[in-house]
Amino acid sequence: MSTLTSYGKVNESDQAMMLQLQARRKTRKRIAIISLSFIVLAVIIVAAVLGSTRSSKGDSNNGGNTPTQPLSTSIKAVCDVTLYKDSCYKSLSPMANSTELEPEVIFRLSMEAAVSEILKASQYFIIFNNIGDNITNLAMENCRQLLGLAIDHLNSSLSSSTDSVDDLRTWLSSAVTYHQTCIDGFEEFNGVINRDDIDTHLKFSSEVTSNCLAIITWISKVKTAFNLRRRRLMNLEAREEQQWRSHRERVLLESSNELKKKADIIVAKDGSGKFKTIMEAIKAVPKKSKKKRTVIYVKNGVYKENVKVEKNKWNVTMIGDGMNSTIVTGKLNVVDGTPTFSTATFAVFGKGFVARDMAFVNTAGPEKHQAVALMSTADQSVFHRCRFDGFQDTLYAHSNRQFYRECDIIGTVDFMFGNSAVVFQNCNIVPRQPMANQQNTITAQGKVDPNQNTVISIQNCTISPYGNLSSSLKTYLGRPWKNYSTTVFMHSQIGSLVHPTGWLPWTGNTAPSTIFYSEYKNVGPGSSMKDRVKWKGLRNISDKAAKKFTVKEFINGGKWISDAGVIYKSGL
Numbered sequence: 001m002s003t004l005t006s007y008g009k010v011n012e013s014d015q016a017m018m019l020q021l022q023a024r025r026k027t028r029k030r031i032a033i034i035s036l037s038f039i040v041l042a043v044i045i046v047a048a049v050l051g052s053t054r055s056s057k058g059d060s061n062n063g064g065n066t067p068t069q070p071l072s073t074s075i076k077a078v079c080d081v082t083l084y085k086d087s088c089y090k091s092l093s094p095m096a097n098s099t100e101l102e103p104e105v106i107f108r109l110s111m112e113a114a115v116s117e118i119l120k121a122s123q124y125f126i127i128f129n130n131i132g133d134n135i136t137n138l139a140m141e142n143c144r145q146l147l148g149l150a151i152d153h154l155n156s157s158l159s160s161s162t163d164s165v166d167d168l169r170t171w172l173s174s175a176v177t178y179h180q181t182c183i184d185g186f187e188e189f190n191g192v193i194n195r196d197d198i199d200t201h202l203k204f205s206s207e208v209t210s211n212c213l214a215i216i217t218w219i220s221k222v223k224t225a226f227n228l229r230r231r232r233l234m235n236l237e238a239r240e241e242q243q244w245r246s247h248r249e250r251v252l253l254e255s256s257n258e259l260k261k262k263a264d265i266i267v268a269k270d271g272s273g274k275f276k277t278i279m280e281a282i283k284a285v286p287k288k289s290k291k292k293r294t295v296i297y298v299k300n301g302v303y304k305e306n307v308k309v310e311k312n313k314w315n316v317t318m319i320g321d322g323m324n325s326t327i328v329t330g331k332l333n334v335v336d337g338t339p340t341f342s343t344a345t346f347a348v349f350g351k352g353f354v355a356r357d358m359a360f361v362n363t364a365g366p367e368k369h370q371a372v373a374l375m376s377t378a379d380q381s382v383f384h385r386c387r388f389d390g391f392q393d394t395l396y397a398h399s400n401r402q403f404y405r406e407c408d409i410i411g412t413v414d415f416m417f418g419n420s421a422v423v424f425q426n427c428n429i430v431p432r433q434p435m436a437n438q439q440n441t442i443t444a445q446g447k448v449d450p451n452q453n454t455v456i457s458i459q460n461c462t463i464s465p466y467g468n469l470s471s472s473l474k475t476y477l478g479r480p481w482k483n484y485s486t487t488v489f490m491h492s493q494i495g496s497l498v499h500p501t502g503w504l505p506w507t508g509n510t511a512p513s514t515i516f517y518s519e520y521k522n523v524g525p526g527s528s529m530k531d532r533v534k535w536k537g538l539r540n541i542s543d544k545a546a547k548k549f550t551v552k553e554f555i556n557g558g559k560w561i562s563d564a565g566v567i568y569k570s571g572l
Helices: 012-061 073-081 085-094 103-128 136-157 167-183 195-225 230-253 258-259 279-284 543-547 559-561
Strands: 264-268 294-298 302-306 308-311 316-319 326-330 347-348 354-356 359-362 372-376 383-384 387-389 396-397 400-406 408-411 412-419 420-424 426-431 441-445 455-457 475-478 486-490 517-520
Touching: 073 103, 073 195, 073 372, 073 475, 085 103, 085 195, 103 136, 103 195, 136 167, 136 195, 136 316, 167 195, 230 326, 258 316, 264 279, 279 294, 279 308, 372 383, 412 486, 441 455, 475 486, 475 517, 517 543
Parallel strands: 264 294, 294 316, 302 326, 308 347, 316 354, 326 359, 347 372, 354 383, 359 387, 372 396, 383 400, 387 408, 396 412, 400 420, 408 426, 412 441, 420 455, 441 475, 455 486, 486 517
Antiparallel strands: none
């Protein structure tokens, strides 16, 4: 086209025709790329099939034992990319009705197998409904709830019309996390049933779920390598950018006061609203509202209650009168007999939850150890201008996609933890004085599977001391809770309170080589890398790599964050 136009001026009709021709050529090119991608996938499977066939013939000729029902060769090829190959073969072989199946078909079969195995595993926690030990009963109840969430996520993946690999990987990553949280719940105490018992019982279902995640991750890598999703992503980004431009003006104009006036439900301790407690308001929210967002205005006051936004309460926006005015408090904790997962003052399960201008506090104190102020396992949850106040385990960003903007996070040990895909942007991270023999660790990321798309990403935040924090106290950026712990600090102001070594081992003197920690272009007296720990997992990253941990590329947050009425930075 550039050759044509260079000969002179082109009239409008000719130019329109040329543009249409150019668009058609681009479309044909993209279709060719997509076709090539599927051919490549087919070649991979066929190669595996032929190799496996030759192998079995060779075994037969050498007098080897040939199975009466040979394993589907395409299933074997796909299972070879998983972490638990034997579990993959065992779960999928009975479901195959052909020796040659497309990877997408095998992926769907793997999810069906996972749902079946989790349902079987769940029966154990239903049978042992009440075994006398209170904390064991609570841990068992948590497992029932967590495995229910895992089944929900797998069913969402099976029934979803979306072609977004990001969605599928997020939901499957969360399903893996739910298994691990159930197991971890029995590590905190010596009850009638111990952690090893639960680990053994969930071994097969957790491995099958992990295999689903490995398969979709492998498929996505192959497709991405050949630009299979380029057209969809380009169109999606263009739509999101257009929506953001049109939405931005409304966001800037729609103040907190205007949102309060539009509130569907008002909560006030003084009786001037529809309800006096937040839980009453949550119960009044319609179930699974897909299109309409329910706005709850919580007037200033201290609300002493443990709040739970159930998984069927979708698209709730809760707005207060400010992080120092509307305060929700509780004091559940591990020392007094509540598993960490259940200690949250405010727990969010319903997807699309938004909180603005509120505080969530756990008042248990440092001597009570794990005591969560807020726990979110809700996909696409957003917290704006909120305060999270506690000591150990203040903020539990448990799973799924989450975004925090202009929030204050206060705590001591592992006070920002979990295994979600989460970005903290323009937040104040404020370590406080712990118990006498404790050290402060800001993050404890819980990635347990290398295929999970989970990271704690901290961008443009400020780390500074709280009040009377002793200058001699050691404060660290984090410690690796699990073997694949992944945490990134970017463009943040790191105060002198952070120890020069930066990071603390979970146990011993070092960290697993499988972790991924990085500090990218931070500033401040605590940002110097000169004396940082010499761990293999602490890595320098390029600008290109850093972009992978931003809102746009990491949590694909363009639409759902702007729809929440929050202005954010999409990239670096």
